[in-house]
Amino acid sequence: MPQHVRIAVDAMGGDFYPSHPVHGALLALKELPGDFSLVLIGDKAKVEQELGRHKHNGTTRLSIHHTTQVVEPGDQPGDMLRNKLDSSMHVGLQLVRDGAADAFLSAGNTGALLAVALRRLQRIEGIRRPALAATFPTLTGNPSLVLDVGANADCKPVYLEQFAVMGAIYARLVLGFDSPRVGLINVGSERGKGNELTQKVHQLLVRLSEDGKVVFSGNIEGNRVFSGECNVLVTDGFTGNIVLKMAEGFKPTMEDMLRQIVRSGHLSQKIFALIGGKIFLKSTIGSLKRAFDYQRYGGVPLLGVNGVVIKAHGRSTPEAFKHAIAMACKEVNAGIVSMIHDQMQNH
Amino acid sequence: MPQHVRIAVDAMGGDFYPSHPVHGALLALKELPGDFSLVLIGDKAKVEQELGRHKHNGTTRLSIHHTTQVVEPGDQPGDMLRNKLDSSMHVGLQLVRDGAADAFLSAGNTGALLAVALRRLQRIEGIRRPALAATFPTLTGNPSLVLDVGANADCKPVYLEQFAVMGAIYARLVLGFDSPRVGLINVGSERGKGNELTQKVHQLLVRLSEDGKVVFSGNIEGNRVFSGECNVLVTDGFTGNIVLKMAEGFKPTMEDMLRQIVRSGHLSQKIFALIGGKIFLKSTIGSLKRAFDYQRYGGVPLLGVNGVVIKAHGRSTPEAFKHAIAMACKEVNAGIVSMIHDQMQNH
Numbered sequence: 001m002p003q004h005v006r007i008a009v010d011a012m013g014g015d016f017y018p019s020h021p022v023h024g025a026l027l028a029l030k031e032l033p034g035d036f037s038l039v040l041i042g043d044k045a046k047v048e049q050e051l052g053r054h055k056h057n058g059t060t061r062l063s064i065h066h067t068t069q070v071v072e073p074g075d076q077p078g079d080m081l082r083n084k085l086d087s088s089m090h091v092g093l094q095l096v097r098d099g100a101a102d103a104f105l106s107a108g109n110t111g112a113l114l115a116v117a118l119r120r121l122q123r124i125e126g127i128r129r130p131a132l133a134a135t136f137p138t139l140t141g142n143p144s145l146v147l148d149v150g151a152n153a154d155c156k157p158v159y160l161e162q163f164a165v166m167g168a169i170y171a172r173l174v175l176g177f178d179s180p181r182v183g184l185i186n187v188g189s190e191r192g193k194g195n196e197l198t199q200k201v202h203q204l205l206v207r208l209s210e211d212g213k214v215v216f217s218g219n220i221e222g223n224r225v226f227s228g229e230c231n232v233l234v235t236d237g238f239t240g241n242i243v244l245k246m247a248e249g250f251k252p253t254m255e256d257m258l259r260q261i262v263r264s265g266h267l268s269q270k271i272f273a274l275i276g277g278k279i280f281l282k283s284t285i286g287s288l289k290r291a292f293d294y295q296r297y298g299g300v301p302l303l304g305v306n307g308v309v310i311k312a313h314g315r316s317t318p319e320a321f322k323h324a325i326a327m328a329c330k331e332v333n334a335g336i337v338s339m340i341h342d343q344m345q346n347h
Numbered sequence: 348m349p350q351h352v353r354i355a356v357d358a359m360g361g362d363f364y365p366s367h368p369v370h371g372a373l374l375a376l377k378e379l380p381g382d383f384s385l386v387l388i389g390d391k392a393k394v395e396q397e398l399g400r401h402k403h404n405g406t407t408r409l410s411i412h413h414t415t416q417v418v419e420p421g422d423q424p425g426d427m428l429r430n431k432l433d434s435s436m437h438v439g440l441q442l443v444r445d446g447a448a449d450a451f452l453s454a455g456n457t458g459a460l461l462a463v464a465l466r467r468l469q470r471i472e473g474i475r476r477p478a479l480a481a482t483f484p485t486l487t488g489n490p491s492l493v494l495d496v497g498a499n500a501d502c503k504p505v506y507l508e509q510f511a512v513m514g515a516i517y518a519r520l521v522l523g524f525d526s527p528r529v530g531l532i533n534v535g536s537e538r539g540k541g542n543e544l545t546q547k548v549h550q551l552l553v554r555l556s557e558d559g560k561v562v563f564s565g566n567i568e569g570n571r572v573f574s575g576e577c578n579v580l581v582t583d584g585f586t587g588n589i590v591l592k593m594a595e596g597f598k599p600t601m602e603d604m605l606r607q608i609v610r611s612g613h614l615s616q617k618i619f620a621l622i623g624g625k626i627f628l629k630s631t632i633g634s635l636k637r638a639f640d641y642q643r644y645g646g647v648p649l650l651g652v653n654g655v656v657i658k659a660h661g662r663s664t665p666e667a668f669k670h671a672i673a674m675a676c677k678e679v680n681a682g683i684v685s686m687i688h689d690q691m692q693n694h
Binding site for chain 1 (some may be wrong): 490594
């Protein structure tokens with residue numbers, strides 16, 4: 001049965017704080033179903049000032065937890081751990097650790113978030129490395145989960161084996177795939193292809209599949225990452241980050257190209273541009289925006305630590321924060337952390 | 348002064364042999380300027396049969412070199428080296444080695460081509476690993492050269508340093524950039540970001556840039572590989588292959604999306620679809636095809652061996668073979684191999 005979910009939201013993270021996280025929190029309270037409450041973590045005066053900009057009904061579902069320090073983009077994770085103990089990240093994650101919140105959401109510095117989450121929450125027993133798992137759109141309309149997208153630039157084979165297990169759990173319980181198909185991002189589709197890492201991971205995933213722990217569909221090459229044929233795509237954090245950013249660059253690139261085509265196009269295109277191709281273009285670009293909308297998925301969960309932690313994109317809109325809050329509720333209700341824990345004990 | 352260029356063309360390689368390579372050779376002779384001749388390497392009867400299908404004037408610029416063996420997609424490089432000495436790959440590369448041809452072009456099995464090229468031609472003195480260098484389209488209209496795209500799945504820092512040097516030579520002499528800007532594909536734009544490999548490579552490229560050997564522009568993230576801001580993008584063969592294949596998947600993905608949008612679109616789109624949006628769509632897709640046309644660049648040079656070797660895509664059209672032949676002529680005339688050789692001796 002869904003529980004009451006308490007989400008700590010970092011009001012001091014991302015490129016547009018406190019504006020976007022605060023506005024996003026209000027949107028979530030207004031528009032999302034479900035039994036949840038939010039704690040905005042940050043400088044109380046600034047958060048209240050921001051709240052004052054929006055018409056909203058005072059609600060017991062929203063509170064502020066005052067902190068005095070802010071994580072800067074240039075902060076090194078080490079400094080963060082020593083010197084920013086009263087930052088919104090430390091405090092928000094400590095609330096999760098203490099059981100005073102069920103999830104923490106932040107659009108702040110990724111490296112700092114990883115470091116503080118590891119320090120405060122620790123890894124789930126048996127998990128070697130936590131992973132950032134990005135949900136992204138595919139041609140089928142179904143999303144695919146790609147992990148790791150940047151928590152671990154250098155990986156050992158066992159890390160990716162565990163990413164497969166964690167990813168499959170998330171895809172089943174949060175994305176709703178009954179029996180998620182797991183693919184390995186690789187060069188070449190045949191067994192035996194790849195670099196040292198993926199060759200070994202392939203063997204591990206075959207064994208995992210034989211043991212019935214995941215459904216392994218084999219290697220997925222770069223041209224098939226958008227195909228949606230796998231629900232979970234496993235990779236090291238370096239490759240995953242390149243793939244994710246290329247995918248994110250896809251929509252603006254496509255928009256640019258469409259504009260160039262209309263501007264410098266052939267006769268038929270010019271005629272259409274004159275008689276209304278611009279409307280067509282605009283609505284096409286609108287559809288593309290929706291189809292390739294990373295904001296729709298709101299954020300990227302950090303899987304493998306003892307608590308629900310979601311990294312929102314630094315440039316998240318209020319709408320994206322709202323989606324990330326919905327995601328956090330879903331993840332808490334699904335009990336992802338204890339599912340991963342149980343799976344690791346049985347392995 | 349441009350010399351007479353003799354190109355050996357593998358008539359038995361790729362998904363559509365001997366049809367596409369033979370047809371491509373004829374197109375090249377008919378349509379390309381420049382002083383060159385072609386030797387088709389393969390089963391003489393089959394090649395002659397294929398030539399018979401096309402109207403062409405008998406020409407002294409086209410000859411056939413008979414071979415008896417064919418490289419199959421499943422052939423392991425080791426078997427290739429031992430048991431297929433009379434295949435078109437061995438024979439074509441031997442012609443280059445013996446000075447009887449100036450370049451070899453093949454759409455056959457990449458792994459086999461790499462193995463045989465290394466065996467027959469050897470690496471240029473000082474070069475640790477040869478690299479496949481793919482030219483691909485960007486938003487500026489200028490191409491970028493990405494290397495390595497698959498010759499070396501696991502790389503050491505010095506390999507990528509040498510890829511930068513070879514890539515810059517190629518970009519200057521073949522692609523025509525006066526002073527090519529070199530970027531490193533990486534996660535994060537700042538110095539110090541990346542995995543173990545790219546962190547070290549970054550330092551090497553900074554030093555190379557300080558010594559005036561290349562112009563190093565820093566890290567390039569996944570969302571900027573299409574931006575065209577760098578003329579040469581250096582990466583390991585695993586990442587490069589993923590990037591290349593994602594880029595190749597871009598055009599069909601975009602086409603699919605445009606079709607879906609028109610089919611299931613909003614009212615304004617439906618109206619345009621009715622009154623001629625399909626023409627718009629068709630011409631837009633046509634423009635996309637041209638803009639993101641990998642066939643236009645014909646093939647991927649293998650840089651770092653003692654000879655000009657070009658790998659054409661397995662699915663190359665006759666037109667793509669023609670472009671690859673043009674590319675081979677350009678590379679021979681530019682003297683890429685001796686330029687790389689000289690640069691390595693000075694390093």
